[in-house]
Amino acid sequence: xxxxxxxxxxxxxxxxxxxxxxxxxxxxxxxxxxxxxxxxxxxxxxxxxxxxxxxxxxxxxxxxxxxxxxxxxxxxxxxxxxxxxxxxxxxxxxxxxxxxxxxxxxxxxxxxxxxxxxxxxxxxxxxxxxxxxxxxxxxxxxxxxxxxxxxxxxxxxxxxxxxxxxxxxxxxxxxxxxxxxxxxxxxxxxxxxxxxxxxxxxxxxxxxxxxxxxxxxxxxxxxxxxxxxxxxxxxxxxxxxxxxxxxxxxxxxxxx
Amino acid sequence: xxxxxxxxxxxxxxxxxxxxxxxxxxxxxxxxxxxxxxxxxxxxxxxxxxxxxxxxxxxxxxxxxxxxxxxxxxxxxxxxxxxxxxxxxxxxxxxxxxxxxxxxxxxxxxxxxxxxxxxxxxxxxxxxxxxxxxxxxxxxxxxxxxxxxxxxxxxxxxxxxxxxxxxxxxxxxxxxxxxxxxxxxxxxxxxxxxxxxxxxxxxxxxxxxxxxxxxxxxxxxxxxxxxxxxxxxxxxxxxxxxxxxxxxxxxxxxxxxxxxxxxxxxxxxxxxxxxxxxxxxxxxxxxxxxxxxxxxxxxxxxxxxxxxxxxxxxxxxxxxxxxxxxxxxxxxxxxxxxxxxxxxxxxxxxxxxxxxxxxxxxxxxxxxxxxxxxxxxxxxxxxxxxxxxxxxxxxxxxxxxxxxxxxxxxxxxxxxxxxxxxxxxxxxxxxxxxxxxxxxxxxxxxxxxxxxxxxxxxxxxxxxxxxxxxxxxxxxxxxxxxxxxxxxxxxxxxxxxxxxxxxxxxxxxxxxxxxxxx
Numbered sequence: 220x221x222x223x224x225x226x227x228x229x230x231x232x233x234x235x236x237x238x239x240x241x242x243x244x245x246x247x248x249x250x251x252x253x254x255x256x257x258x259x260x261x262x263x264x265x266x267x268x269x270x271x272x273x274x275x276x277x278x279x280x281x282x283x284x285x286x287x288x289x290x291x292x293x294x295x296x297x298x299x300x301x302x303x304x305x306x307x308x309x310x311x312x313x314x315x316x317x318x319x320x321x322x323x324x325x326x327x328x329x330x331x332x333x334x335x336x337x338x339x340x341x342x343x344x345x346x347x348x349x350x351x352x353x354x355x356x357x358x359x360x361x362x363x364x365x366x367x368x369x370x371x372x373x374x375x376x377x378x379x380x381x382x383x384x385x386x387x388x389x390x391x392x393x394x395x396x397x398x399x400x401x402x403x404x405x406x407x408x409x410x411x412x413x414x415x416x417x418x419x420x421x422x423x424x425x426x427x428x429x430x431x432x433x434x435x436x437x438x439x440x441x442x443x444x445x446x447x448x449x450x451x452x453x454x455x456x457x458x459x460x461x462x463x464x465x466x467x468x469x470x471x472x473x474x475x
Numbered sequence: 476x477x478x479x480x481x482x483x484x485x486x487x488x489x490x491x492x493x494x495x496x497x498x499x500x501x502x503x504x505x506x507x508x509x510x511x512x513x514x515x516x517x518x519x520x521x522x523x524x525x526x527x528x529x530x531x532x533x534x535x536x537x538x539x540x541x542x543x544x545x546x547x548x549x550x551x552x553x554x555x556x557x558x559x560x561x562x563x564x565x566x567x568x569x570x571x572x573x574x575x576x577x578x579x580x581x582x583x584x585x586x587x588x589x590x591x592x593x594x595x596x597x598x599x600x601x602x603x604x605x606x607x608x609x610x611x612x613x614x615x616x617x618x619x620x621x622x623x624x625x626x627x628x629x630x631x632x633x634x635x636x637x638x639x640x641x642x643x644x645x646x647x648x649x650x651x652x653x654x655x656x657x658x659x660x661x662x663x664x665x666x667x668x669x670x671x672x673x674x675x676x677x678x679x680x681x682x683x684x685x686x687x688x689x690x691x692x693x694x695x696x697x698x699x700x701x702x703x704x705x706x707x708x709x710x711x712x713x714x715x716x717x718x719x720x721x722x723x724x725x726x727x728x729x730x731x732x733x734x735x736x737x738x739x740x741x742x743x744x745x746x747x748x749x750x751x752x753x754x755x756x757x758x759x760x761x762x763x764x765x766x767x768x769x770x771x772x773x774x775x776x777x778x779x780x781x782x783x784x785x786x787x788x789x790x791x792x793x794x795x796x797x798x799x800x801x802x803x804x805x806x807x808x809x810x811x812x813x814x815x816x817x818x819x820x821x822x823x824x825x826x827x828x829x830x831x832x833x834x835x836x837x838x839x840x841x842x843x844x845x846x847x848x849x850x851x852x853x854x855x856x857x858x859x860x861x862x863x864x865x866x867x868x869x870x871x872x873x874x875x876x877x878x879x880x881x882x883x884x885x886x887x888x889x890x891x892x893x894x895x896x897x898x899x900x901x902x903x904x905x906x907x908x909x910x911x912x913x914x915x916x917x918x919x920x921x922x923x924x925x926x927x928x929x930x931x932x933x934x935x936x937x938x939x940x941x942x943x944x945x946x947x948x949x950x951x952x953x954x955x956x957x958x959x960x961x962x963x964x965x966x967x968x969x970x971x972x973x974x975x976x977x978x979x980x981x982x983x984x985x986x987x988x989x990x991x992x993x
Contacts, residue, residue, distance in 0.1 A: 231488060277889050309895040320890035324908050334894035337904055 226234045227258065228253045228421060229274070231391060234283035234352040236269055236445075244271045244280065245445030251390070251438075256416045257423045258453075259461040261442035262468050267425040272443065274423075275312045276305040287312060288389050313383030314393040317398050319375040321367035327354065327362040327378050331385045339386070346385070353381040359410050373404025377411055384415075391415070397431075429472050433457050441465045494714075510582045520560040522551055522714055523581040525569035526642075529665055530689040531744045532565070532587050532968060546685070546744040550604060553736060554727040560727070569663075570642050571943045573598065574954050583711050583722065587683060589644045590708040593788065597645040599721045603757045604728050606750040609645050610687035613672060613679035620703020625679065626717040627656055634658040638668035638677040638936065640765035641944055648705045653979050658937045660856075661946075667845070667934070669694045685746040706750065708757065716802040732839030756805055774988035776953045784957065787943030788964045794860055794929040794939060795968075799922050801865035806872025813873070814880055824873075831870035836931050839863050844935040860932040868925055875917045879910035923969045940964060 227250035236244035244266045251257045259267045261327040271280040274285055276292070285313065290308050292301070303347065321330050335341045354360055357377040363441045365373055376396060383391050393412065397405040407433050416435055425434055432439060439456040441449040441464075443453035460466045488895035514520050524533045526543050528572050543564055565581045573586045576598065589607070613619045618630070625635050634656050639645040641661035649659055660677060662668050663932040668680035681692075684703050689700060713721050716865045731737040732754050741747035831839070838864040843854060854862065862934055883906050891901035930941035938946070944961040948954045 275893055277893065281850070306895060306897065309741055309893060312893075314760055314893040315888060316890065318886055320884070320886035322887065322890070322909075325914065334896065338895040384487075388608065 220290075223302075224439075228255075228288055230286045231270075231274070232284055232454070234270070234285065236266070236278065236280040237272060237413050237429050238269075238456060243445055244273070246283070248409055248446055249440060249447055251421065251423060251449075253389075255421055255437045256435055257438050258436035258438060259423065259425045259440045259442055259469075259474075260427070260429070260432055262464075265442035266445045267442045268394050271314070271394050271425055272422065274392060275314055276301075277314075295428060310386060311389040313386055313388035315376070315383055315391060315396050317394045317395040318381045319367070319372070319399075321378055321382070323367050323441055326364050326366060327359065327370070330378055331368065331382045334382070343392055350381070352386055353384050357381050358407070371404060373407045376400065376404075377409045380408075380411055380415075390421040390423065393422060393426070395425050395427065397426065397428055408474050420428045429457075429469070429471070441468070443468070448460045482981055508892035510714070510717050511720040511723055514560050514720060515584060516736050518560045520551070520555055520558075520583065521563050521565050521581040523565045523567045523572040523575050523584040524548070524586040525567055525572065527664060528569050528586055529686070531685050531746060545979070546740055546746065547587070548732075549740055550737075551585060553731055553740065554724060557730070558723060566990060570948075573712060574948070576714060577954075579714075582717070583713050583724070585709075585711045587685075587709055588712055590962075591647075594712060597715060597719055598712040599715050601721055602624070602725045603708030603710050603747075603754060604747070605685075605707055605709040605741070606753050606757075607644065607647055607707055608683045608684045609681050610703050611679055611681055611700045612669060612687050612691065612694075612697045613700050617678070617696040619679050619700055622657055622681070622704045623701070626652075626654060626886065629656075629678070637677040638662055638671045638680045638801065640665050640668060640682070641933075641938075641942070643774045644683065644705070644707050647885060649681060659939065660892065660938050661942075663934050665920075666690055666693070667936075669697060671936070672697060674845065674853070676844075676848065676853065684748065685744070687716040702749075709910045726825075772955060776956050780947050780957075781960065784940070784943055784947065784960055787938055787940045788968070790938065791926060791929050791940040791965075792968060794857075794864060794932060794937070798864035798868065798929075799862045799925055801861070802868035802872050802925075803918065805865060806916055807876050807907070808878055809869060809873035810876035811907075813877060815898065826872050828873055829869045831867055834864065836867045836928060836932055838932060839867055840935050854938050856932075857909055859935055860929075860937050861926070863935075864925065864929065864932070867920060867928075871921055872918060873923070874908060875914045880906060880912035882913050883909045914978050915976060919972065923972060926965065926972075927967050 222241065229249075229251040229308040231249045233246050237315060247266075249257075249270075259270070260355055261267055268346055273280050280294075282460075284291060287290070288311050290304055292304060292308065292371065296304065296463065305464050322333065325333060325361050328347065328350055331353060332343065334344045335346040335349075336343055337392065351363065358382055359374060359377055359381070362370060362374065362378075367378065370378065376399075380391075380396075396412065400408060405428065408427065412422075412424070413431075413435055417463065424432070424435070430472060434453075436453045438450060440447050440452050441456065441460075441462070442465045443462075449456060449460060449465045457469065460469060517533075524547060524620060525544075526545075527533060532547055533543050533549045536542040544564075548562075549565065551564075555562045562598060564574070567575045567581075569586060569702050572581075572586060572588070573594065575581055576584045583601075585604075587607070590603060594600070595839070609622075611619065611622045619625065619635070625637065628634055633983055635650065636658045638660045639649065639662070641663060646659065660671070662671065665686045667692055668677065668682065671677040672680050673696055676697050679700070687699055691697060711721075711724060713724075716791075728737075737754070738747060739753065741751065777783040805866070809824050809828060813821050813828075816824070840859065843857040843863045844856060847859075885963055887905055887909065888901055891905045892898070896904065927941075929939050932939055933942035940961055947957045
């Protein structure tokens, strides 16, 4: 697919993040356009997850700036403004975690309706009807009243995706969504993500599933040592990597 | 197999020989029907007393606080002086001294114990060593001028609040009067009563004359109002079969009366009264069996007094049930403040928890009830009790909640924040409901413990189950009966609670969301 035109929906420049003494992100520049599926790959410890978590404020950063849908986050913001802006950003940015993080004390349906009711103050009946639709879309229409611990890992992750969708996010951040799943469950989750992608959902996906990355991505970004060491369409990155770290990483990933 | 038989034979031998030893031991205990011989051989006479009851009976010597002094301590010295043994003071809880005597820990009890029929039915009493009277103490400038003023209600129509030492002669004296003009409040110490009058929490206190005279200088606002009332006799109590020892002690008391040493001692303590003249003629009255009434035992006793025990149990339930929800709420607040609050608040709450956990509940209740009035805040006993228990337990609950909150995985907070919830929304809707489930077992455990800790409220004049037990056990002597009944009542509270919580836990485990959804 060709690159989507227009100004980027997400734009990150010169992002620097420290964990204690170590520099986890070392000046990241990255753009994602509306409708684009950006996939981030790279060796463990390259800062992929940390980067995602900086986008919605689960982590703070020490230099650079992040702009999402025109909402800018940088170090110049006073704390109160930062909190207000984070609230705006988080309503537009959904997140799906490696470990699902469903709310164990709530039913599947309640997990999905919780945020629209609590955060957006939408009427319960309307939210519930919509949530049923979302759960049907991820293939869990028969599990509405189940508790998360009664579900398989793949089912839980699909609930988590429905939970993110219920907020109508402009973009969804997937943080290694299938790393905790066995191959069969991985397939059912990837299928859901693929169908979202083909529906035009903007997303950034951190993953180790290379085949999926290649098939799904509009753009692949390779992270290494806190930097974007290579970006481009999947064909280019996977067939014709220019960077030797990328080539080494891909060779290792294929061997594994 | 032969080893097995050898072992069995050995066990049988051990059992039989210990059994025989027991029989032999109890036989000697029974035949040497008196402790006199043992006291003479050991050259030690152990006497039970409680220095908490204070002066002038037995109290820490101001000149040498490690020692106990008092007219009773000196009296024991005089009695033993020519008898031979060394008197050794056994410090006990005042209202538990007679059971201590019965259990054989001491040979004699002397601590302002009045001669009563109920006690004489179970213990041997010496001849009286002091004729006590009761003295009204109240504000010098107050409306009360003597005990007779207490026979009519206050000018505003309400009854007078009169504090007395629980289980004392003053308490039974007032009860026997059957006055509806007096609202009786009991404390564990003579000075607690005087403090309550000084604070304005009570209108007056009725005290044994020696205590009133001894402590009046410490409470300058209080005066000894009117002539003493009532009359009774302090005696030594011994185990009922220790008649030889009793007679030996009686001989010494008679000698002290006859040669004027007793009078000199009482004059030294400022407690000699004209009434003491009677002592010389009392020898036979107190030692004859004529005064002993048949006292009730067993079920009869329980039937007679059971309802007061039931009322006291209701008080215990009230105290626990009123304070626990408060403690849980406060505890949750403290835990949230310590985990998520700003720096200074965390520091303050940590210090508060340490202060509350590090000091005894009794002391906290004391401060709330006796010291706050001096700062102008007068709390009724029940309010102080519930507040004190709630405050005390909130410190423990907060630690439980803190552990519970920390046990909720970090990812839960992150997921909630990522969905756009504010921190407080995330806490309220996601974190706290999960923490509550985690802490149910330890909190229940504390709730059960709280039921028993309510007994400490007796120090601020609340009569709950344990206090009622000791009052009944002391006044009737039915230690075993009331102990059993009290234990059953406590179990009736804790067992259903454990059951209820098990059900609640099971319910939450399967269907928690309905409870948490708001």
